[in-house]
Amino acid sequence: MSRLSGQTPGWPQDPASDHPAAKSDPALLRLHDFTVSLPGPVPIVRGLELSVGRGEALGIVGESGCGKSVTWLAALRLLGRNVTTGGEVLLEGRDIGRLSERDLARVRGGRIALIFQDPSSALNPVQRIGTQLTDVLCQHRGLGGEAARREALRLLDRVGIADGPRRLRQYPHEFSGGMNQRVMIALALAGEPDVLVADEPTTALDATIQAQVLDLIRDIRRETGMALILISHDIGVVGDLCDRIAVMYAGRIVETAATRDLLTRPRHPYTQGLLAALPTLDGPRRRLTPIPGTVPAPAAIPPGCAFAPRCPIAISRCERELPELTLAAQDQRAACLRLGEPVAFPGAPVPAALASEPAGVPA
Amino acid sequence: MTVLLDVRDLARAYPVSTAGGVRRTLHAVDGVSFSLERGRTLGIVGESGCGKSTTAKLTLGLLPATRGQITFEGSPVTAERDRHWRALRRRMQIVHQDPLAALDRRLPVGQQVMEPLVIHGLEANAGAQRQKALALFDAVGLRPDLFERFPHELSGGQRQRVVLARALVLDPALLVCDEPISALDVSVAAQVINLMQDLQMRFGTAYLFISHDLKVVRQVADEVAVMYLGRIVEQGPPDALFHAPAHPYTEALVSAVPTPLRGTQGRIILKGDPPNPVDRPSGCAFHPRCPRAVARCRDEAPALKRVADGRLGACHLVADAPAAAVA
Numbered sequence: 001m002s003r004l005s006g007q008t009p010g011w012p013q014d015p016a017s018d019h020p021a022a023k024s025d026p027a028l029l030r031l032h033d034f035t036v037s038l039p040g041p042v043p044i045v046r047g048l049e050l051s052v053g054r055g056e057a058l059g060i061v062g063e064s065g066c067g068k069s070v071t072w073l074a075a076l077r078l079l080g081r082n083v084t085t086g087g088e089v090l091l092e093g094r095d096i097g098r099l100s101e102r103d104l105a106r107v108r109g110g111r112i113a114l115i116f117q118d119p120s121s122a123l124n125p126v127q128r129i130g131t132q133l134t135d136v137l138c139q140h141r142g143l144g145g146e147a148a149r150r151e152a153l154r155l156l157d158r159v160g161i162a163d164g165p166r167r168l169r170q171y172p173h174e175f176s177g178g179m180n181q182r183v184m185i186a187l188a189l190a191g192e193p194d195v196l197v198a199d200e201p202t203t204a205l206d207a208t209i210q211a212q213v214l215d216l217i218r219d220i221r222r223e224t225g226m227a228l229i230l231i232s233h234d235i236g237v238v239g240d241l242c243d244r245i246a247v248m249y250a251g252r253i254v255e256t257a258a259t260r261d262l263l264t265r266p267r268h269p270y271t272q273g274l275l276a277a278l279p280t281l282d283g284p285r286r287r288l289t290p291i292p293g294t295v296p297a298p299a300a301i302p303p304g305c306a307f308a309p310r311c312p313i314a315i316s317r318c319e320r321e322l323p324e325l326t327l328a329a330q331d332q333r334a335a336c337l338r339l340g341e342p343v344a345f346p347g348a349p350v351p352a353a354l355a356s357e358p359a360g361v362p363a
Numbered sequence: 364m365t366v367l368l369d370v371r372d373l374a375r376a377y378p379v380s381t382a383g384g385v386r387r388t389l390h391a392v393d394g395v396s397f398s399l400e401r402g403r404t405l406g407i408v409g410e411s412g413c414g415k416s417t418t419a420k421l422t423l424g425l426l427p428a429t430r431g432q433i434t435f436e437g438s439p440v441t442a443e444r445d446r447h448w449r450a451l452r453r454r455m456q457i458v459h460q461d462p463l464a465a466l467d468r469r470l471p472v473g474q475q476v477m478e479p480l481v482i483h484g485l486e487a488n489a490g491a492q493r494q495k496a497l498a499l500f501d502a503v504g505l506r507p508d509l510f511e512r513f514p515h516e517l518s519g520g521q522r523q524r525v526v527l528a529r530a531l532v533l534d535p536a537l538l539v540c541d542e543p544i545s546a547l548d549v550s551v552a553a554q555v556i557n558l559m560q561d562l563q564m565r566f567g568t569a570y571l572f573i574s575h576d577l578k579v580v581r582q583v584a585d586e587v588a589v590m591y592l593g594r595i596v597e598q599g600p601p602d603a604l605f606h607a608p609a610h611p612y613t614e615a616l617v618s619a620v621p622t623p624l625r626g627t628q629g630r631i632i633l634k635g636d637p638p639n640p641v642d643r644p645s646g647c648a649f650h651p652r653c654p655r656a657v658a659r660c661r662d663e664a665p666a667l668k669r670v671a672d673g674r675l676g677a678c679h680l681v682a683d684a685p686a687a688a689v690a
Contacts, residue, residue, distance in 0.1 A: 063548035176636045206410035207575060208633045211619035215632050233549065239623025263623050277553035279582035281605055281620055287560075288582065290553035294518045 027051035028227055029112070029195055033087035036067065036074040036251075041084065044298045045071050045251045048087070049325065052195060057221065057228040059238030059259070061274075062248035063295050068231045071248075072197045076108050077101075110140045113188035117200040119180035123172040129156075129183055130168030133190060140191035155186040159216060178209035185216065195227040202237060214241055235274065239263055247271050250296055250306035253325060257332035264349050267328040268336050270307045276345035289345045305337065313341050367536055367569050368399040368422065373431035374593075375417055379641060389641045391417040393593035394431070396667075401536065402563065404570040406584030406601065408577060408616070410637055414593040415573045419539045422571060423455055424448055436536060453483055456530035460542035462522035466514040472525045473510030476500065479533050499528040502565070503558060520551035524558065531566060539571045544579060556582055577620055581605055589613045592640055592648040595667055599674025609676045611653045647679065655680055 029052045036045035045067040052058045062068045073079050075089045077097075088095045096107055108114070116122045124132055133152040137143040143151055153164040159182040161167055172180055181201060188196055198217065202210035218241060221228055232238050238245055239259050246256040247270065255268040266272045276289040293310040302308055308318040318337055325333040375392045392414040399405045407415045420426040422433060427442035434440070440451060459465045467475055476496040477489075486492045497507055503524040514522055523543065530538055543559070544552040560583060563570060574580050580587055581601040588598040589612065597610040608614040618631040633652045638644055644651050650660040659679050667677040 063550060178636055206637070207577075207616055207619040208410060209636065210621070211630070211632050214621065215630075234621065235549075236621035236623060240621040240625070260624055274549055277550050279553075279556070279578040281578050281581060281617065281622070285582065285602075288553040288557055290557060291550035292554075294520060294551060295548065 026053065027090070028054045028056075028092060029229075030090040030093075031071070031075060031087065032090060034071065034075065034089065035086040036070055036079075037084045037086075038298070039082050040299070042298050043251060043301075045074070048251075048253060050246060050253060050256075052227050052229055054194070055221075055225045055227050056244065057230065057242040059242030059245040060229065060231045060248060061233065061235050061238050061245060063233060065250075065295055065298065066248040067251040068248050069199050072114070072199065072229065072231065076112060076114070076197075077104060078108075078114075106140070109136060109188075109191040109193065111191075111193055112195050112197060113191055113193035114197045114199065115181070115184045115188050115201050117203050119184045119204075120172055120175075120177065122184055123180060125172055128169055128171060129175070132183075133168070133187060136187055136190040151190075152186075155189055156183075158189065158220070159183070159186045160212075161186070176209075178205055178212060181205060181209075181213050182216065185213075185220070189220065189224075192224075193226060195229060197229045197231070199231045200233070201230070203232070203234070210237075217241065235263075235278065247274070250301050251298070252306065252335065254307065254336070255328075255332075255334040256325070257329075261329065261332050265329070266349060267332060267339055268307075268334040269311045269313060269338070269345070271334075272349070273310075273345045275349055291345075305335075312345070313338050365401055366398050367401045367436060368571070369432075369434040370398065370422060371396050371432045371434075373418065373421055373433065374429045375414075375421055375426060376429045381641065387641050390593050390643060391640060392421060393643075395590075395593070395595055396431075397588055397595065397598065399537070399569050399571060401569055402567040403586070404563065404572050404584045406572045406574065406580035406587040407590060408574060408580050408587060409590035410575065410616075412592075412637060412640060413590040414640075415590050416541055418590070419457065419541050419571060419573055423457055423539055424451060425457075453533045454535050455537040455539065456533065456535045457539045457541065458523075458526055458530050458543045461546050462519065462526045463514055465526050466522060468514050471511045471513060472517065472522075473497075473500070473512075476525065476529045476532055479529060483533065485533070496528070496532060499532045502531070502562065503528045504554075518551070519547050520554055523547060523555050527555075527558070527562065531562060531568065534566065535568060537569050537571065539573070541573045542575070543572075545574065545576065552579075559583065577605060577616060589616065592638065592643060594648070594677065595675070596649065596677045597675065598667070599672075603672060603674055609670055609674065609681045610649075610678045611655050611680070612649050615652075615654075647677075 031048050031050045034045060034048040035043055037043045048071060060068045074083055074085050089097050091107065091111060096104060130152055133155060134148040137148045137151050152168060156164040156167055161179060161182055175183065202213050205213060230238055230242055242259055245259050245262045246253050249270050255266065255271045262271065266275055273291040277291055279288060291310055296302060296306060302319065304319045304321050305323050308314040321337060323335040323337045325335045328334040328339050373392055373395045377389045377391060379387050379389045381387050395418055397405060407418060409415050421428050424440045424442045432439060436454060441448065473496055476499055477492045480486050480492040480495060486495055500507055500510060505521060505524050509517065544555050547555060556579065562568065572580060572583055584601050587601045587604050588595045591612050597604060597613045604613055605617050608617055615631045615633050631654060635652055646662045647660045647665050650656040653660065665677045665679045667675050670676045670681050
């Protein structure tokens, strides 16, 4: 603690402070050429470029095994020694990958908070909720005693848990799943983070409880201006809460755009396929258009575009060349060599630029 | 159309002891009635603990009912593990959520698809059984070279296809599907949904389709029943229910479906958690969370009755405010 006095709370002295990007970078958190490899070495995340602005809500969607969760766990060095990472994780332009364990511990929870899918396994089952909350308040805010208790009560109230004094004395098993996720959110808020990474925060919850938790996250963001990285397999959840969406496939980002653009005129064949494969609650019932085949295993990712074997408009070049993210429309980037080709999946939303072409939708 | 399955006033209660050691009764399913025609699909939706999976197990005779009758192809379904029960197994099958848990990890998947034929002594010999299993492999879109593979060698979608092949190899009239696609990824889920629809067309199998996912249920079901705390609160055609819900709980469920670009206006966020079935609220079980509850809802349980457009609803307010007023 004393070593840090006089600095911005949570900002340890680090040799990277003279990083050239430190002052000019408008992004709050940026991953640059970020890779994650398992021993082998099997790369599971490859050359990722992603940034989140201050106060922005970024959604990350993809199917299981695409690397959407691993990216953020690895970025915060939470995956142990067997996992190696490459590239940079820049928080306000400074690489947190170069921080010592001790300094990184202050960033985790203090600047970047995480919540997970299953709140009851993320909480300590043998500690009272109050103890877990005051621990975080002591660690990241230096609060103790009555001050910590008052703040813990305020946080519980903020996340919509009534009867705080009694709840603080209870254990996680005495809470329902939705209540435990509220406790997780309270824990995340305790460090007053700049960005919350929420990994499938509502997947284990029932529909009406999911709506409550999403509503709570929305409210808190409006109040605190905290940025959000929401990881989910459910494009509905992400589209509901986020300003911008990044779609991941086989360890890479294949498309990123503002939510409305991504959902109404997706440019990458995989995004188009995902949207065509979803049943809807409105509109006429139509037969779903599945994406043929399955996601490749990390050890067997094709050399070119990883989606090429499943892509209806792939050409032989797609099997050899790795496409980079390129500008497809204003503020919309997609990693596809066949950008501008007609919509690949019947039933998928048609990009406005292509809608007028008569041969737009193949039979 | 002929009625394949008829369920009347089905109930299942469990004795439980609460924290203080007090003996209580948990009504998991509390008076459920529905019928299902041949080759049709009835979807059951609801949140965890509403009794939808218990209803599935009761329907199949896997659990004894506390009360009520189940009639399947004209004869009663009981949970006695006797000859009658075993004969029923040929006609009704179940598909679970997690295909890896439903399959034997040490047996090649082809053997597992043949196994029901062996158990029931169907087909002349092992060769014919193998032929039949291969025919089902073909029907569910599995390559024959996967016949000798083990479950861990297959993808999630392929495993669920194996489970479907195994369930359909006996040519059942009823397939109970308990969250059959919840464990699958989006692109694969669409494959399995389409496959299930194709198989229904081809074999004329009726589905009792249980899911928490309203969008999936709308895609597959001819009729939907919404359950809350062990009872059906609304039942009717999916588009009627989801586009103009009559019951406030259905309305909240529909409102809770995350829909991009909708905005937050008019969204219904229910307060609190679903109550513990041990402490079922008096009157209408939904009244403590219902945004429109009136005094009567607290004292008097509404019966499931036919409302304006022919659907069924269990709400005191439905008669006063028919579906048209909500739409």
